[in-house]
Amino acid sequence: MPNTAAAPLTIAVLGAAGRMGSTVCEAVENAADLVLGPRLDVGDDVATLAGSGASVAVDFTVPSATEANVHALIDAGLHAVVGTTGWTEESLGRVRSHLAEDGRGLGVLIAPNFALSAVLAMRFAAQAARYFESAEVIELHHPNKVDAPSGTAVHTARAIAAARAEAGLAAGPDATETSLDGARGAVVDGVHVHAVRLRGLVAHEEVLFGNPGEQLTIRTDSFERSSFMPGVLLAARAVPEHPGLTVGLDGYLDLG
Numbered sequence: 001m002p003n004t005a006a007a008p009l010t011i012a013v014l015g016a017a018g019r020m021g022s023t024v025c026e027a028v029e030n031a032a033d034l035v036l037g038p039r040l041d042v043g044d045d046v047a048t049l050a051g052s053g054a055s056v057a058v059d060f061t062v063p064s065a066t067e068a069n070v071h072a073l074i075d076a077g078l079h080a081v082v083g084t085t086g087w088t089e090e091s092l093g094r095v096r097s098h099l100a101e102d103g104r105g106l107g108v109l110i111a112p113n114f115a116l117s118a119v120l121a122m123r124f125a126a127q128a129a130r131y132f133e134s135a136e137v138i139e140l141h142h143p144n145k146v147d148a149p150s151g152t153a154v155h156t157a158r159a160i161a162a163a164r165a166e167a168g169l170a171a172g173p174d175a176t177e178t179s180l181d182g183a184r185g186a187v188v189d190g191v192h193v194h195a196v197r198l199r200g201l202v203a204h205e206e207v208l209f210g211n212p213g214e215q216l217t218i219r220t221d222s223f224e225r226s227s228f229m230p231g232v233l234l235a236a237r238a239v240p241e242h243p244g245l246t247v248g249l250d251g252y253l254d255l256g
């Protein structure tokens, strides 16, 4: 929904020179109801955003910087939309506490993936998880990606694990003895996650489910970073209306 408030929302961008940050700047500039505010990169002080006219900041930086950025944004009185990966239950908890202590009703959205196809894939995977003996996640990305496994894959695996636990499912069958470390990928809450890095890829994920005699594959593909922009802009417009911490864009969508 476009922002129809009297004053257009001014959006600051952190990591503005990066692959995602530069795409966000372009998308904001092309949105009639939004104004592009300060663009921050390495070495810029987030505190300068206080009084800059920006009310929302979008962060696509690096996992090692994003938590400090969010705390600084809260101190500066800005709502935050965060796509950067690397969040843990502990770091999310610290943001939740900071927002409660701050008491100004600021909103923070932290989402591992803003592409609608990925949001739906995560939702469908969580729904399917209870019905299959086996579940594994394969994420496939461009080779310049700094982290592995992807934030989306971690989020997907955690959701599958939670749904399996709720349904009382035991660990998936696996009698393999590995002769090389890493052969079975990383294990996130009991779910195996495999990371592929390949030139030509952008951002992709397959969630594999298996039962005797049948399989289900859920796949999402982002071929271009433009795929993330409708979700980022939706979040930037909506975050002032969602005080507190929200994890996942589905928290702003009516997915039923």
Ligand SMILES: NC(=O)C1=CN([C@@H]2O[C@H](COP(=O)(O)OP(=O)(O)OC[C@H]3O[C@@H](n4cnc5c(N)ncnc54)[C@H](OP(=O)(O)O)[C@@H]3O)[C@@H](O)[C@H]2O)C=CC1
Residues within 6 Å of the ligand: 014, 015, 016, 017, 018, 019, 020, 021, 040, 041, 042, 043, 044, 060, 061, 062, 063, 065, 082, 083, 084, 085, 086, 111, 112, 113, 114, 115, 151, 228
């Ligand atoms: N949620 C989603 O839908 C998506 C999430 N992502 C995630 O977004 C993040 C960024 O990805 P991507 O754009 O590809 O990465 P890039 O490396 O292209 O961009 C990151 C940018 O952040 C800058 N930067 C690093 N530290 C800081 C800091 N402290 N303050 C401000 N800027 C900083 C970097 O500068 P420099 O290069 O000079 O270090 C760089 O310009 C990753 O965590 C990625 O996983 C990516 C795509 C979609």
Ligand SMILES: O=C(O)C1=N[C@H](C(=O)O)C[C@H](O)C1
Residues within 6 Å of the ligand: 085, 112, 113, 141, 145, 146, 149, 150, 151, 152, 153, 202, 203, 204
């Ligand atoms: O670094 C990327 O490119 C992406 N990062 C996010 C992640 O780690 O899940 C989202 C998307 O997969 C693209």
